[in-house]
Amino acid sequence: MKQKVSKTIFDYLYQHIADIHMRKISIINSFALDYDEYMRVLEFINNYIKKFERFLGDVEITNGKNLLPFVIFGSVVGLQSFEGIESLRCCVTLPKEEYESLWTGENVSLVPCNTRSASELIFKKCGEEVCLDYGGRSRRYVIKSIEPNPYVPLVRMESC
Numbered sequence: 649m650k651q652k653v654s655k656t657i658f659d660y661l662y663q664h665i666a667d668i669h670m671r672k673i674s675i676i677n678s679f680a681l682d683y684d685e686y687m688r689v690l691e692f693i694n695n696y697i698k699k700f701e702r703f704l705g706d707v708e709i710t711n712g713k714n715l716l717p718f719v720i721f722g723s724v725v726g727l728q729s730f731e732g733i734e735s736l737r738c739c740v741t742l743p744k745e746e747y748e749s750l751w752t753g754e755n756v757s758l759v760p761c762n763t764r765s766a767s768e769l770i771f772k773k774c775g776e777e778v779c780l781d782y783g784g785r786s787r788r789y790v791i792k793s794i795e796p797n798p799y800v801p802l803v804r805m806e807s808c
Contacts, residue, residue, distance in 0.1 A: 650708040651717050658709050660796055664720060665700045668693070671742070678743035679762050689762060696721075699771060716794040719769045724756055726793035727778070736789065738780075739797070740766045754798070 653661070668675070672693055680686035703717075716723050719740065727736045738757040759766045765780040772778055772791055779788050 650706055651703070652708045652710045652712065653717055654712045654714050655709050656714050657716060657796075658704070658707060660714075660800075661700070661704060661716075661720070664722070664800075665697065665704065668697060668700075668721070672697075675742055675761075685762075692761075692767070696770065714796070716796060718771045718773050719791070719794055721761060721770070722797040722800060724754075724793075724795040724797065725769060725791060726795075727780075727789035728792050730777075730788045730790065734787075735792075738769075740769055 676686060676689045676693060679689045700720075719725050721740050721742050723739065725738050725740075727738065729735070736757060737755060738759050740759045740761055742761050759769065759780075763781075768778045768780060774791050774794060777788055777790050779786055
């Protein structure tokens, strides 16, 4: 069954993956402390791109809400602990994220893309559970919301 997204979200996702393609080498190099780490990040980014391209090639565009279908780099993820005691908002960030300083006012925890928690979150959907290392211990959460990055416009203005 095809997943459905709005035209606005399709365009947002398309621009996102085009940006990842363009920055791929700089993203990988920012983690390339040694050969093993370089290869691990290269595999992670290549898998991210492949999954994304498969999704975009098989998506159905409909009228509807501007909601992301799954967690991507830069999206804001709302989480609720299984006990219902704790809620958390986080964002999987790429290296040298241009907007990191702006996130401090948003009460959003940053999750660097080379961590286990980031790998756990990427491509997860609302309602799915994740196990994250947060505050020095591992906790289980349910994904309650996935929002586009507030610092990246949903609709890009075309230059004249």
